[in-house]
Amino acid sequence: MTYSISDLAKQFDISTRTIRYYEERGLIEPKRSASGQRIYSKKDRTRLQLILRGKRFNFSLEEIEEMITLFDEDRSGRKQLEKTIRYGDQKIQELTTQIEEMQALKEELEELHADFKERLQDIEAKK
Amino acid sequence: MTYSISDLAKQFDISTRTIRYYEERGLIEPKRSASGQRIYSKKDRTRLQLILRGKRFNFSLEEIEEMITLFDEDRSGRKQLEKTIRYGDQKIQELTTQIEEMQALKEELEELHADFKERLQDIEAKK
DNA sequence: CGTAACCTTTACGTTAACGTAAACTATTAC
DNA sequence: GTAATAGTTTACGTTAACGTAAAGGTTACG
The missing domain is CATH 1.20.5 (Single alpha-helices involved in coiled-coils or other helix-helix interfaces)
Incomplete structure (x- = not known):
């Protein structure tokens, strides 16, 4: 099962810009379709969820990045x-x-x- | 007992700019000397401490302002x-x-x- | 097949909470 | 009395975390 960017945006009630921004920061790297559209896997979804949880605990994206790469x-x-x-x-x-x-x-x-x-x-x- | 702006800055390990900024936002209003220098009373000090505590709990200055005026x-x-x-x-x-x-x-x-x-x-x- | 809904990149705008610099005055130290 | 230190205002700069808009390709539907 895969998701489009707006699928995830709706699921987590955030903007697509926010998701793209996380990608800019190197926190997620979804696959792309032939035409270049982002395709998110279950794993990508989980990753996004992780980021958002970090945010809820007031971790900065920098800290979240640090934690993710460390565990990755x-x-x-x-x-x-x-x-x-x-x-x-x-x-x-x-x-x-x-x-x-x-x-x-x-x-x-x-x-x-x-x-x-x-x-x-x-x-x-x-x- | 009163304090100068740098006294407080040292005590709380923050910059004088930060203290002046809180004043800009209307969170503290120290007395002034004849020449215009800020004079902080014990009460002002306590107020500043309160603000900094709020910050430690990740409250925004807006929220802190809200709480202070409410209780004031x-x-x-x-x-x-x-x-x-x-x-x-x-x-x-x-x-x-x-x-x-x-x-x-x-x-x-x-x-x-x-x-x-x-x-x-x-x-x-x-x- | 048209068009509405969705996607892309690029790029400039925004807000909070200060940092920093300039230009000047006041205080303190010797 | 003259440095050095500290204070003042004004004003522009900075960073994080997106928002917003433009200009255009893509996909889904009736």
């Missing part, structure tokens, strides 16, 4: 494996920190929220 | 209170979703990480 390269050699592991370690660390910070922020917001609700109830009670 | 306005009226509560509710929801997604991503990364480590150990074992 030949992972058989020991050196490559070690590099991948180190990279993954770092990303996990970053994520952990960010999650903790967001959790803290959320708790603060919840306190504020409770505060405001209390104030509102005070007002309601005085009616 | 008169919160005494019932309508205002309700608005604030609704806004907070929404932000908490957004945060919750994002945290969950990041948590999921982290777990995936950890699995991958374990995978690669195993492979590396296989190689080491064969030596």
